[in-house]
Amino acid sequence: MEIRLKRVYDPPEPGDGQRFLVDxxxxxxxxxxxxxxxxxLKELAPSxxxxxxxxxxxxxxxxxRKRYRQELVQKAESLARLRAAARRGTITLVYAARDPLHNQAVVLREVLLESPAPTAAPTAPQPRPGPTTAQARSRSRPRRPAGRTTPKNQRPREITGP
Structure with missing residues (x-):
């Protein structure tokens, strides 16, 4: 995953890949x-x-850096989309600040290069405990006769004879 940083006043280059303004x-x-x-991506810019x-x-x-990272925690969906773009190919985060070492694009790049925040791991469905014998008896319904083919919510067709 290659994430470049570039000032808005620097000319675009073919190797920039996808370019995103982060101001x-x-x-x-x-x-x-x-x-x-x-x-x-103004939604990913600092407040x-x-x-x-x-x-x-x-x-x-x-x-x-600390405060901006805290703000980015609330932007997980936008970060995930940008991280996905970076996984597909080179991206360049474009910013207007004069200082190339102290700006939001530097922090955003750090966050993107880190592994994504852990989320609740999907778990296999847990078996639900069955009813006790007494509960099963109280909820038991009469069984349908074996020969019945009409669903419960439909009335059987009336057969009229000659």
Whole structure:
């Protein structure tokens, strides 16, 4: 699984594979055609509050990483779709930040490369305990006669003779 990171201002290259913008805000001065994107994943971008708090200050990086990872836990479905795209081929996470080492795409890449969060493993259906003998007797129904072929919810056809 190859996941590349690239600034929006860097030109697209053939080896980029699928390109996804991972910013909440559209980058200034760029058209959709110029970016050559396969998708804009603003739902995977940090919340506005977290983005403003971080302000791309390296001193807040570790705390930003921690908080952003917590936000991503709530985005499991979107992460799974992006991870599936990465398994099919190269993807490039495109971002507008100036700092290539301290931005949300770096954290998102880390999360995608980790194994997916464990979910409840599917288990085989457990046999249900049967009724006790007394319960079975109280719920027993009269059996249908062996020769009956009409379902219970239908009345038998009346046969009229000559």
């Amino acid at each position: 909440r805000l559209w980058p200034r001065g760029l058209s959709k055609d110029a970016l050559s994107l396969d998708g804009w 506005d509050a977290l983005r403003r708090w971080f302000g791309h200050e390296p001193a807040r990086w570790e705390e930003f």
